[in-house]
Amino acid sequence: MTTETIQDDLAFIKKIVEESRKNVGLSGDHLIVWGLLVSIGLMVTWANHYFQWHASEWLHWILVIGGGWLFEIIYGRTVDRKKPVLTYAEKIDGFLWLSIGITMTLLGFIGIGTHGIHPHVISPIFSTILAIGYFSSGVIYDVKWIRNLAFGWWGGAIIMFIFPGLYHLLFMAAMMVVLQTIPGFIIKKTWGEKYGVN
């Protein structure tokens, strides 16, 4: 064995490992669907209060959140199942967002339902939780602009905590569009084309 052969082997290992890790598993689809569903849900809730429709908010949030989870199940059994490779980053990120989704669902339904959490603070609380998700995802995939979205969510949470009011619902809906749905489309365009994933 010569030094060149060994160096060649190590360079070969490095190349394969780096190329495999480049399979960024960021999926814009999840962000787009959840962003649109929740922003519509928030706007309907705002309209329900503003125009005093007295419609059941529980029913419409069950439909919104249930629809989101149904999408996740279908997506997991169709698109995710067909993915040729699963990286460690994707696995960690997937479980991170799964835990965030479960936490937010519990807080939203059980937290508010048991009066443990006041509905007026649910938006800023969700905003801080989403910030954790974006910050962690950005670090996991080493994508700075995704990490920086967290500062938008944290900033929004500060505003909503300091200035309470019904406008929270529209403000949060706008944040869902600007800081979730639009980034979802950008991710879909960027990584969908680059690495053949959604």
Place this chain on the structure above:
Amino acid sequence: MSEFNYKQLDDIIHSRIRLAIMALLVSVESANFVFIREKVNTSDGNLSVHIRKLEDVKYVSSTKKFIDRKPVTTYRITALGRKAFEAYVKHVNELLNIQS
């Protein structure tokens, strides 16, 4: 200058294609046959033979499932395989240090 025993190198891993398969699988959670074939840049038959050798020594495990009625085999590295790969890289590095 210290001696390096080349016999310490794992024969199973010490083949260009098997090394590539191991390097790929050590860096991901799992990968299917087609993905590995494209990354390693080899033929179906050649990959089958080499990946079978890795499975025989339990360095790699596989699961089969049907997607759109087509069989898809997914591979992942085992704990034993990871340990063997790390030992291989360590030995190669040692050899490099001795020769340089």
